[in-house]
Amino acid sequence: MTDALIDEAVFTELADAMGAEFAAELVDTFLSEAPGMFAELRAAFVGRDADNYRRAAHSIKSNADVFGARALADQARAMEMSELPENDTAIATLDAIYADTSAALKARLHD
Amino acid sequence: MTESQAHLLIVDDNKVNRLLMSRSVEMLGHRASLAENGRVAMQMLQTGRYDVLLLDIEMPEMDGFEVLEALKADPTLRDLPVIVTSSVEGLDNIVRCIELGAEDYIPKPVNKTLLNARLNSSLEKKRLYDEQKKLLQRFATDEVAKDLNEQGFTIGGRRMTATVLFCDIRDFTALSEDMSPEATIELLNTFYTLMFDAVTGHGGIVSLMVGDGLMALFGAPQALENSAQSAASAAQEMRDMMGVLNQERDAMGESMIKVGFGIATGEVVAGYAGTDARATYTCIGKTVNLAARLEAHTKVAGHTILCDLQTQRALVDGEGSAPLSPVQFKGFSEALDVFAL
Numbered sequence: 001m002t003d004a005l006i007d008e009a010v011f012t013e014l015a016d017a018m019g020a021e022f023a024a025e026l027v028d029t030f031l032s033e034a035p036g037m038f039a040e041l042r043a044a045f046v047g048r049d050a051d052n053y054r055r056a057a058h059s060i061k062s063n064a065d066v067f068g069a070r071a072l073a074d075q076a077r078a079m080e081m082s083e084l085p086e087n088d089t090a091i092a093t094l095d096a097i098y099a100d101t102s103a104a105l106k107a108r109l110h111d
Numbered sequence: 112m113t114e115s116q117a118h119l120l121i122v123d124d125n126k127v128n129r130l131l132m133s134r135s136v137e138m139l140g141h142r143a144s145l146a147e148n149g150r151v152a153m154q155m156l157q158t159g160r161y162d163v164l165l166l167d168i169e170m171p172e173m174d175g176f177e178v179l180e181a182l183k184a185d186p187t188l189r190d191l192p193v194i195v196t197s198s199v200e201g202l203d204n205i206v207r208c209i210e211l212g213a214e215d216y217i218p219k220p221v222n223k224t225l226l227n228a229r230l231n232s233s234l235e236k237k238r239l240y241d242e243q244k245k246l247l248q249r250f251a252t253d254e255v256a257k258d259l260n261e262q263g264f265t266i267g268g269r270r271m272t273a274t275v276l277f278c279d280i281r282d283f284t285a286l287s288e289d290m291s292p293e294a295t296i297e298l299l300n301t302f303y304t305l306m307f308d309a310v311t312g313h314g315g316i317v318s319l320m321v322g323d324g325l326m327a328l329f330g331a332p333q334a335l336e337n338s339a340q341s342a343a344s345a346a347q348e349m350r351d352m353m354g355v356l357n358q359e360r361d362a363m364g365e366s367m368i369k370v371g372f373g374i375a376t377g378e379v380v381a382g383y384a385g386t387d388a389r390a391t392y393t394c395i396g397k398t399v400n401l402a403a404r405l406e407a408h409t410k411v412a413g414h415t416i417l418c419d420l421q422t423q424r425a426l427v428d429g430e431g432s433a434p435l436s437p438v439q440f441k442g443f444s445e446a447l448d449v450f451a452l
Contacts, residue, residue, distance in 0.1 A: 014220075026127060026131060029130055052171075054169075055169050058199070059124070059169070062125060062128060062198045062219055063127045065220050
C-alpha cells in the first residue's frame with residue numbers, strides 16, 4: 001500500500017538531502033496544513049470560485065510532489081488543470097487518496 | 112562562507128514550501144527572509160536589502176507575475192535577480208516569467224544542487240550589476256548615471272532646450288611650456304576640480320573635458336528651472352574662484368591664469384553618441400557652436416564671460432549685463448547680439 005502511494009526514491013532523497021529530522025518536521029507541517037488546503041478547495045468549489053479552486057489544487061499538488069506522494073499529486077494536478085467541476089466527485093477522490101497518503105506518511109515517521 | 116553569504120527573500124504562500132526553501136538556502140550558507148505573498152514581499156523590498164528573490168507564481172493577493180511586473184517598473188528594484196520557483200503548469204507560464212524579467216526558473220520540488228548552481232549564477236550577475244553601477248557613478252555624473260538607470264542606454268538623441276557653457280584656459284600651451292609636466296597636470300587638476308564643483312553645484316554636467324577646456328550642459332539630461340541662469344551663476348562662481356587661485360599664484364610668484372567662458376541657450380540634440388561599446392552623453396547643434404564661438408570671442412572682446420541673447424533674456428538680473436556690438440560669427444548667417452556678464 002505504502003509503496004504505491006509514496007515514491008520511495010523521492011522520499012529517501014528528501015531525507016538524505018535535508019536531514020531525516022527536518023524531513024519529519026516537514027511531514028508534520030504538511031499534515032497540519034493539509035486540512036486547511038482541503039477546506040479551501042471545498043469552499044472554492046461551493047462558492048464557484050475557479051481561481052481559488054485551481055490555486056488550492058495547485059498547492060496540494062506542489063506539497064505532494066515534495067514527499068513523492070504520486071497518487072495524491074496526480075489527482076491534484078488533474079484537478080488544477082481541469083475546469084471547475086459540476087459535482088464533487090474529484091474532491092471526494094482526492095479526500096480518499098489523502099486519507100491513505102497521510103496514513104502512509106505517518107507510518108513513515110514512526111519507522 | 113560568511114564572505115559569500117547572501118540575503119534571499121523567499122516568497123511563497125505555502126508553509127511547507129517556505130520551510131523547505133529556507134532550509135535549503137540556509138544549508139547552502141545563505142540567509143533567508145520569508146514573505147507569504149507578493150504584496151508582503153513588495154513591502155519588504157521597500158525597506159530591506161536582498162541579493163536574490165526566490166519567487167512562487169500561484170499566490171493569493173498578489174501573484175508572481177504581478178510581482179515581476181512591479182519590479183520591472185521600479186528603477187531601484189529592476190536589477191534584483193529573480194529566480195522563479197514554481198510547479199505552475201504549462202510552458203507558456205514559464206515563458207511569461209522569463210519575458211517579465213525573471214532570471215531563471217526552477218521547477219518544484221526544488222533540487223538543492225540545482226538551486227545552488229542557479230543561485231551562484233544569479234549572485235554573480237548581481238555582483239556584476241553592482242560593480243557596473245559603481246563604475247557608472249565614477250565615470251558619469253550623477254545626472255547621467257540617473258538617466259542611464261531610469262531610461263537605459265540607447266545611442267540616439269532628443270531635441271531639447273538647454274544651455275551650453277564652454278570654458279578654457281587662455282594660452283595654456285605657452286603657459287605650460289615653462290612648467291614641469293607634474294606642475295602642468297597639478298594645475299589642470301586644480302582647474303578641473305574648481306570647474307566641476309561650480310558646474311555640478313548649479314545642476315549642470317561636464318560633458319566634455321579636452322586638454323585645458325571643458326564643455327558643460329545645463330538642463331540636459333535633467334531639466335532645470337532656468338538653465339541659462341544656472342550656467343551664468345556657475346560661470347561667475349568659476350571666475351571668482353579663479354580670482355582667488357590667481358591671488359595665491361601671484362603671492363607665490365607664479366604667472367596668472369586667464370580663463371574665458373561662452374554661454375548660449377537654445378535647442379540642442381542631446382543624448383548618447385558613440386558606439387555601443389564606447390559612448391558619451393553629449394549634445395550637438397547650433398547652440399553648442401555658438402557657445403564655443405562666444406568663448407573664443409572673449410579674447411577679442413576683453414571680457415571673461417560672454418553670452419547670447421537668449422541666455423541674457425532668461426537671466427534674473429539681465430540688465431546687469433553689458434551689451435556689446437553684434438558679432439558675425441563663423442557659421443552663422445547674421446550678426447548676433449553678445450552680452451558680457
